[in-house]
Amino acid sequence: MSNRIIIPLSALILAIIFSAVPLTNVSSQDNFQQQVKTLFAPLPAAMESKDNPITPEKTHLGKMLFFETRISVDRTVSCSKCHLMSLYATDGLKKAVGNNCKLNPRNAPTVLNAADQISEHWIGNRVSVEDQAKQSLIAPLTFGLSSYKDVELKLKAIPGYDSLFRLAFPGEKDPVNADNFALAVGAWERTLVTPGRFDMYVKGDTTALTRTERDGLALFIKTGCVGCHSGPYLGGTMHDKFGPTQPYWNLTHSEEIDVGRFAVTKKEEDKYVFKVPNLRNVAMTSPYFHDGSVSDMKSAVKIMAQLEVNTTFDDKQADLIVAFLKSLTGQLPEDALTVPILPPEN
Amino acid sequence: MSNRIIIPLSALILAIIFSAVPLTNVSSQDNFQQQVKTLFAPLPAAMESKDNPITPEKTHLGKMLFFETRISVDRTVSCSKCHLMSLYATDGLKKAVGNNCKLNPRNAPTVLNAADQISEHWIGNRVSVEDQAKQSLIAPLTFGLSSYKDVELKLKAIPGYDSLFRLAFPGEKDPVNADNFALAVGAWERTLVTPGRFDMYVKGDTTALTRTERDGLALFIKTGCVGCHSGPYLGGTMHDKFGPTQPYWNLTHSEEIDVGRFAVTKKEEDKYVFKVPNLRNVAMTSPYFHDGSVSDMKSAVKIMAQLEVNTTFDDKQADLIVAFLKSLTGQLPEDALTVPILPPEN
Numbered sequence: 001m002s003n004r005i006i007i008p009l010s011a012l013i014l015a016i017i018f019s020a021v022p023l024t025n026v027s028s029q030d031n032f033q034q035q036v037k038t039l040f041a042p043l044p045a046a047m048e049s050k051d052n053p054i055t056p057e058k059t060h061l062g063k064m065l066f067f068e069t070r071i072s073v074d075r076t077v078s079c080s081k082c083h084l085m086s087l088y089a090t091d092g093l094k095k096a097v098g099n100n101c102k103l104n105p106r107n108a109p110t111v112l113n114a115a116d117q118i119s120e121h122w123i124g125n126r127v128s129v130e131d132q133a134k135q136s137l138i139a140p141l142t143f144g145l146s147s148y149k150d151v152e153l154k155l156k157a158i159p160g161y162d163s164l165f166r167l168a169f170p171g172e173k174d175p176v177n178a179d180n181f182a183l184a185v186g187a188w189e190r191t192l193v194t195p196g197r198f199d200m201y202v203k204g205d206t207t208a209l210t211r212t213e214r215d216g217l218a219l220f221i222k223t224g225c226v227g228c229h230s231g232p233y234l235g236g237t238m239h240d241k242f243g244p245t246q247p248y249w250n251l252t253h254s255e256e257i258d259v260g261r262f263a264v265t266k267k268e269e270d271k272y273v274f275k276v277p278n279l280r281n282v283a284m285t286s287p288y289f290h291d292g293s294v295s296d297m298k299s300a301v302k303i304m305a306q307l308e309v310n311t312t313f314d315d316k317q318a319d320l321i322v323a324f325l326k327s328l329t330g331q332l333p334e335d336a337l338t339v340p341i342l343p344p345e346n
Numbered sequence: 347m348s349n350r351i352i353i354p355l356s357a358l359i360l361a362i363i364f365s366a367v368p369l370t371n372v373s374s375q376d377n378f379q380q381q382v383k384t385l386f387a388p389l390p391a392a393m394e395s396k397d398n399p400i401t402p403e404k405t406h407l408g409k410m411l412f413f414e415t416r417i418s419v420d421r422t423v424s425c426s427k428c429h430l431m432s433l434y435a436t437d438g439l440k441k442a443v444g445n446n447c448k449l450n451p452r453n454a455p456t457v458l459n460a461a462d463q464i465s466e467h468w469i470g471n472r473v474s475v476e477d478q479a480k481q482s483l484i485a486p487l488t489f490g491l492s493s494y495k496d497v498e499l500k501l502k503a504i505p506g507y508d509s510l511f512r513l514a515f516p517g518e519k520d521p522v523n524a525d526n527f528a529l530a531v532g533a534w535e536r537t538l539v540t541p542g543r544f545d546m547y548v549k550g551d552t553t554a555l556t557r558t559e560r561d562g563l564a565l566f567i568k569t570g571c572v573g574c575h576s577g578p579y580l581g582g583t584m585h586d587k588f589g590p591t592q593p594y595w596n597l598t599h600s601e602e603i604d605v606g607r608f609a610v611t612k613k614e615e616d617k618y619v620f621k622v623p624n625l626r627n628v629a630m631t632s633p634y635f636h637d638g639s640v641s642d643m644k645s646a647v648k649i650m651a652q653l654e655v656n657t658t659f660d661d662k663q664a665d666l667i668v669a670f671l672k673s674l675t676g677q678l679p680e681d682a683l684t685v686p687i688l689p690p691e692n
Contacts (some may be wrong), residue, residue: 067432075439085685086413092691093421101447284690297692322692332687339431339683344630345438346643346668 032218033206039221041232042199043280043330047115047190052130054187057168062188064164064340065181071137071154073144074099079133079185082108085336088284089192094292099144106258107292112332113280115190117236122274122290123261124239129189134182148178155181160343194281196330209327216324219317224309233278234328242274242290243307251303252293260290283326298322378564379552385567387578388545389626389676393461393536398476400533403514408534410510410686411527417483417500419490420445425479425531428454431682434630435538440638445490452604453638458678459626461536463582468620468636469607470585476532483524494524501527506689540627542676555673562670565663570655579624580674588620588636589653597649598639606636629672644668 046054066079082096082104083089089110091097096108106122111129120126126135136142137151145151155161155176162176168184169175200208209217220226229235239261242248249257261270274290287293288300301321305311313321392400412425428442429435435456437443442454452468457475466472472481482488483497491497501507501522508522514530515521546554555563566572575581585607588594595603607619620636633639634646647667651657659667 064432067430069430069433070438074443076437076443084413084415086410086688087415088687091422092416097420097422283692284687286691295691337685337687339685341434341630341678341683342432345632345641346629 029206032214033204035221036202036217037204039226039230040198040202040234042202043113043193043195043232044116046193047113049115049128049186049190051128052183052186052190054190055168057164057170058184058187059191059335061161061164061168062184062186063335064342065185066188067340068342070158070342070345071143071145071151072099073146077143079111079136083111085332088112088194088281088332089336090285092286094287096142098139098141102141102144104141106290107287109277110281110285111189112192112194112336113233113278114192114236115186116233117275117278118238119275122277123264124275125264128186130182130186133185133189134178137178137181151178151181152176158343158345164343191333192336194330194332196328198328199330201327210323212320212323213327214324216320216322216327219320220324223305223311223313225304225321228276228308229279233280235276236278238276239270239273240276241272243272245307245310248272248289248307251307252289252291254289254291254293256291258290279325279328281329283322283329297325301325375552378560379550381567382548382563383550385572385576386544386548386580388548389459389539389541389578390462392539393459395461395474395532395536397474398529398532398536400536401514403510403516404530404533405537405681407507407510407514408530408532409681410688411531412534413686414688416504416688416691417489417491417497418445419492423489425457425482429457431678434458434540434627434678435682436631438632440633442488444485444487448487448490450487452636453633455623456627456631457535458538458540458682459579459624460538460582461532462579463621463624464584465621468623469610470621471610474532475535476528479531479535480524480528483527497524497527498522504689504691510689537679538682540676540678542674544674545676547673556669558666558669559673560670562666562668562673565666566670569651569657569659571650571667574622574654575625579626581622582624584622585616585619586622588618591653591656594618594635594653597653598635598637600635600637600639602637604636625671625674627675629668629675643671647671 048054066083069075069078069081072078077099081098082091084091089112091108093108095106096104098104109120109122114120115129118124120129120132126132134148138145138148143151145154155165165175165180165184166172169180172180197208220229228238228240231237242260243250247257248254259271261273262268264270282288283297286297287295288297294300294303298315298318301318302313305313305318305321394400412429415421415424415427418424423445428437428444430437435458437454439454441452442450444450455466455468460466461475464470466475466478472478480494484491484493489497491500501511511521511526511530512518515526518526543554566575574584574586577583588606589596593603594600605617607616608614610616628634629643632643633641634643640646640649644661644664647664648659651659651664651667
């Protein structure tokens with residue numbers, strides 16, 4: 001095994017820049033606040049896309065389809081199966097479970113604050129939330145349908161959907177189909193943002209975070225975590241090697257070695273490369289990492305520090321980071337917390 | 347096979363009494379309305395129990411526990427798995443699916459308007475909603491836990507529950523346990539009533555049902571369906587033989603023969619006896635019967651008429667009954683349509 005330690009350049013630069021920032025007086029607090037504003041941003045009101053404009057008719061339908069189990073091959077799978085709103089749109093499992101109890105290869109990431117990411121899924125093999133929604137329909141481990149035609153027939157077998165698709169996709173002759181399923185679900189997911197105290201802080205309300213949380217944030221910046229986890233979502237903007245300093249499985253004790261994005265690109269440099277997850281609501285979405293191998297947030301923080309920036313956090317430091325990460329828990333939109341009634345089959 | 351046809355006596359008597367009721371003028375409509383009031387009743391505000399008083403603290407906790415997957419043996423089963431509010435607290439499956447995809451022996455009945463029934467489950471082997479909630483925890487096909495102690499340990503592993511159990515069960519030294527899980531879930535389920543237009547009609551608003559729905563109701567009464575399906579829930583008050591006139595499977599084409607309540611009592615007279623299901627929201631809860639063998643409501647109506655009261659409905663008659671049954675669809679309480687956020691594991 002190589003002894004060479006590779007730390008992301010961006011992390012190193014940021015660590016150098018911000019290591020000099022003390023938090024002792026008002027003016028340095030102002031400086032700090034300014035730096036925070038350059039590194040992060042508040043969440044948008046919605047994650048808009050010109051390819052899939054958000055309309056009330058589309059989100060109304062998309063939300064219903066998100067909960068629709070009866071079109072899957074065993075009638076048990078809906079988007080909501082792996083993205084339970086009660087668990088911040090995750091499932092609490094190490095790896096997602098699809099139709100007929102089929103184990104999926106990786107942990108189900110949340111669909112909250114997800115639509116602006118560089119890609120969807122851990123290995124970046126879905127280009128958008130719409131692509132993810134559509135492909136899941138015929139993925140053998142997920143909805144398990146045999147074809148998009150099959151999706152269409154199943155949607156058409158539930159009489160109430162016809163008028164809803166017509167409203168959401170006006171002017172289309174035959175709007176009940178898998179493409180529009182994906183557009184409707186995607187449009188709804190584009191509304192799933194969860195603003196919270198961190199956004200108030202980034203906007204300038206210095207009292208929105210506690211002193212401990214601010215100290216955690218300062219350590220998060222100083223250590224270089226922001227090298228990957230920055231922007232409005234604190235991540236989701238790049239694919240990067242999990243474990244530049246040493247093989248990740250040394251520390252995660254993963255049950256199996258996942259080659260990551262290499263499975264998509266077949267390029268050697270993509271071995272063990274995963275999408276950097278966004279950290280919004282991370283305290284609510286254990287277990288962690290692509291394989292859910294670590295349940296405890298503090299352990300996950302220590303592992304990340306060691307793997308990514310070759311830093312050993314003591315308990316106090318890890319606690320500070322955890323305190324900061326907990327401040328990233330936001331509020332789900334009211335619409336995401338109400339269940340739609342689905343049209344009957346008769 | 348015997349040619350003897352046995353029709354429930356109560357059904358016969360009611361059929362004779364009500365067959366003389368025409369719906370042609372105002373005074374006979376008044377008579378009809380009066381008869382409806384003697385046969386049915388509006389839903390209560392909640393299904394109270396002196397053994398398990400409903401308190402806000404208990405229902406708050408009970409609702410969370412209803413959605414709690416992380417205590418089941420494979421972390422995928424919650425009450426909500428088989429009782430999806432989007433499907434009027436059913437799952438759209440012929441037979442319920444529990445942990446690790448284990449197929450349950452019968453269709454999952456709704457938990458809406460369920461707590462006042464003579465018993466729970468199709469064969470009456472659960473005495474109350476509390477009993478059902480508790481036993482499901484260690485049922486091998488449902489939550490699959492090895493013991494009630496195991497339930498307790500799993501609940502205690504999620505830190506946020508301790509204070510919620512203490513609030514719901516004040517004064518108890520060690521309130522986090524399976525008995526209190528059952529009481530809390532049961533208390534919440536006791537609030538799940540779904541009043542609708544039928545209740546307005548029973549209370550005296552004759553315009554609350556359409557003419558077609560009222561004609562369907564008259565036929566429902568005249569044919570003798572009310573012999574079993576009466577009261578506020580239109581059923582749920584007795585165990586009775588499914589198919590007194592001929593073996594039920596002749597018409598349902600069930601995949602297997604279920605001995606029904608005989609499995610509980612071992613009494614010959616309980617062979618093929620099931621709980622008479624309540625008909626509230628029946629249009630929203632296909633597929634039908636204890637084994638979900640029939641998906642189409644109109645077919646189910648024709649089968650019931652033939653099996654139970656030896657009556658052959660033509661299409662027009664079956665349509666009238668279906669129109670009436672659709673009027674039994676009520677409104678879920680707002681609280682049942684909002685998802686609770688569950689406490690994190692960290």
